[in-house]
Amino acid sequence: xxxxxxxxxxxxxxxxxxxxxxxxxxxxxxxxxxxxxxxxxxxxxxxxxxxxxxxxxxxxxxxxxxxxxxxxxxxxxxxxxxxxxxxxxxxxxxxxxxxxxxxxxxxxxxxxxxxxxxxxxxxxxxxxxxxxxxxxxxxxxxxxxxxxxxxxxxxxxxxxxxxxxxxxxxxxxxxxxxxxxxxxxxxxxxxxxxxxxxxxxxxxxxxxxxxxxxxxxxxxxxxxxxxxxxxxxxxxxxxxxxxxxxxxxxxxxxxxxxxxxxxxxxxxxxxxxxxxxxxxxxxxxxxxxxxxxxxxxxxxxxxxxxxxxxxxxxxx
Amino acid sequence: xxxxxxxxxxxxxxxxxxxxxxxxxxxxxxxxxxxxxxxxxxxxxxxxxxxxxxxxxxxxxxxxxxxxxxxxxxxxxxxxxxxxxxxxxxxxxxxxxxxxxxxxxxxxxxxxxxxxxxxxxxxxxxxxxxxxxxxxxxxxxxxxxxxxxxxxxxxxxxxxxxxxxxxxxxxxxxxxxxxxxxxxxxxxxxxxxxxxxxxxxxxxxxxxxxxxxxxxxxxxxxxxxxxxxxxxxxxxxxxxxxxxxxxxxxxxxxxxxxxxxxxxxxxxxxxxxxxxxxxxxxxxxxxxxxxxxxxxxxxxxxxxxxxxxxxxxxxxxxxxxxxxxxxxxxxxxxxxxxxxxxxxxxxxxxxxxx
Numbered sequence: 001x002x003x004x005x006x007x008x009x010x011x012x013x014x015x016x017x018x019x020x021x022x023x024x025x026x027x028x029x030x031x032x033x034x035x036x037x038x039x040x041x042x043x044x045x046x047x048x049x050x051x052x053x054x055x056x057x058x059x060x061x062x063x064x065x066x067x068x069x070x071x072x073x074x075x076x077x078x079x080x081x082x083x084x085x086x087x088x089x090x091x092x093x094x095x096x097x098x099x100x101x102x103x104x105x106x107x108x109x110x111x112x113x114x115x116x117x118x119x120x121x122x123x124x125x126x127x128x129x130x131x132x133x134x135x136x137x138x139x140x141x142x143x144x145x146x147x148x149x150x151x152x153x154x155x156x157x158x159x160x161x162x163x164x165x166x167x168x169x170x171x172x173x174x175x176x177x178x179x180x181x182x183x184x185x186x187x188x189x190x191x192x193x194x195x196x197x198x199x200x201x202x203x204x205x206x207x208x209x210x211x212x213x214x215x216x217x218x219x220x221x222x223x224x225x226x227x228x229x230x231x232x233x234x235x236x237x238x239x240x241x242x243x244x245x246x247x248x249x250x251x252x253x254x255x256x257x258x259x260x261x262x263x264x265x266x267x268x269x270x271x272x273x274x275x276x277x278x279x280x281x282x283x284x285x286x287x288x289x290x291x292x293x294x295x296x297x298x299x300x301x302x303x304x305x306x307x308x309x310x311x312x313x314x315x316x
Numbered sequence: 317x318x319x320x321x322x323x324x325x326x327x328x329x330x331x332x333x334x335x336x337x338x339x340x341x342x343x344x345x346x347x348x349x350x351x352x353x354x355x356x357x358x359x360x361x362x363x364x365x366x367x368x369x370x371x372x373x374x375x376x377x378x379x380x381x382x383x384x385x386x387x388x389x390x391x392x393x394x395x396x397x398x399x400x401x402x403x404x405x406x407x408x409x410x411x412x413x414x415x416x417x418x419x420x421x422x423x424x425x426x427x428x429x430x431x432x433x434x435x436x437x438x439x440x441x442x443x444x445x446x447x448x449x450x451x452x453x454x455x456x457x458x459x460x461x462x463x464x465x466x467x468x469x470x471x472x473x474x475x476x477x478x479x480x481x482x483x484x485x486x487x488x489x490x491x492x493x494x495x496x497x498x499x500x501x502x503x504x505x506x507x508x509x510x511x512x513x514x515x516x517x518x519x520x521x522x523x524x525x526x527x528x529x530x531x532x533x534x535x536x537x538x539x540x541x542x543x544x545x546x547x548x549x550x551x552x553x554x555x556x557x558x559x560x561x562x563x564x565x566x567x568x569x570x571x572x573x574x575x576x577x578x579x580x581x582x583x584x585x586x587x588x589x590x591x592x593x594x595x596x597x598x599x600x601x602x603x604x605x606x607x608x609x610x611x612x613x614x615x616x617x618x619x620x621x622x623x624x625x626x627x628x629x630x631x632x633x634x635x636x637x638x639x640x641x642x643x644x645x646x647x648x649x650x651x652x653x654x655x656x657x658x659x660x661x662x663x664x665x666x667x668x669x670x
Binding site for chain 2: 006047077108134165178209
């Protein structure tokens, strides 16, 4: 068996999230160097604040300012910071109960080493120079030897409140398509199309995924299909896609399901070399490759007579 | 609704799992999963067409493949259409859904499976995406860091210390020498601090794997299995998502789930606990009131093999398999999901008296 293919895969998205009134006040507060908690019905102050009481599910809206100083309730020394974490130098993860709060906030603590950190130690907020209304407006906490700060009694009303955040997320993978799809992709590099036949129902799957979805059994027998095939159904595309891969394609064009000879199901492909309004079900086509391409650019008519409907009706 | 009504008894009748490995890049997810599906079907003599309901647990974020759970259905034989569902959680919660489906009488048999391929990405980073997206996820606290905060809280409370945690790691991996599927077996160096106070040995191996069980109701279960593992009760509970709201040294959700599942009505002889980090076993033993006479994680637990999204279902499967082979009469199985034991499921399984 040849080695499976592998390639880097990056999944990245700027998640845009709207904020509720309590979250909005808290994050706007951070922008203004004010830390707000929310008061529960039984008089506790939750920091960071939430919109519903975690015990009673009662809706919460009674905002109260707490101090930028507090106490470490638990910690963990992070000797090797990872991408996206608050500090690039070794730091302690901490849960900090701010003065005036009854719950703790997760963040980073800048300290010279684990020996300088302990549960119960006093800390204070280090604000970011540029603040946008996000949890990262707190750069980190730092040890605090001086007097505790006093909250100013802010009401939680701000000019230009923050109403949303953009939380960028990126995850890096090494993608491997597995055995069956590796064989399919490797065959394409030789301009051949290879499917796999189910040992039970004998259907040939293209592209193969290693299993027959009807029988639920593994497929392994490779079968070369095509290169010619039959248009089973199609549509006419009249909208020019903004996607860069399609920029060179003039509209209208035809996108079709194509049953390659010997295949048990149809692939997708673009039809070229024929006016769009002359494409029809049963049209016989063959792939057109361009130099350096990893898959056919499009399919064009072979000039053969059209296929009988009965020969492809099961593949529609 | 927590304990199964007497007139509808439901049992685990078959269990299979892959050998759990650091990487499995020669296989797609369905290629990894299919052998265990075939194994449980073979064990019961059932065909895919005989299964009334299918439910799975997995997460696309692990392998970075969109809609991977729909592709995995190829391995089940999903055409012609079957009755099927999926949870974006550990397969233990898929089993809970299947159990409720059987309770209603809509189905007599169910196939439950779960799989996770952690090798294509960085599971420590991937798991940050399940955290509160407003206040926590932007800081990217990885799964080891959050478990380390819980471990330090336990040390501060006097509930454990680093040598005791090392002993938990050692005991689990020694037990795993009897488990041919485990990824880490026998003596494993405790290693350096990964995130202090947790060392490499306190953390689960990162790996790929899959598991499947078959559930059946009443006499159907007796036909399919010589000694069915009857689910006497199953319940799951969740705690506040804010880590700073919770007491990390305790697991009230586990305790409540166990109580509702009937775990405290009579002693259990076996407990399969889903504790990926050593310190979490300390929390769970306390919450579940497990004494020294209970055989905890005879499989080696998640410290020996932790295919994310399948490791909880494997706890139920391992507990059931001990009942099937007569090594246990009453076993507790626990599954967790989320950071620092946020969500917990407890099942109580029993074999018929011998």
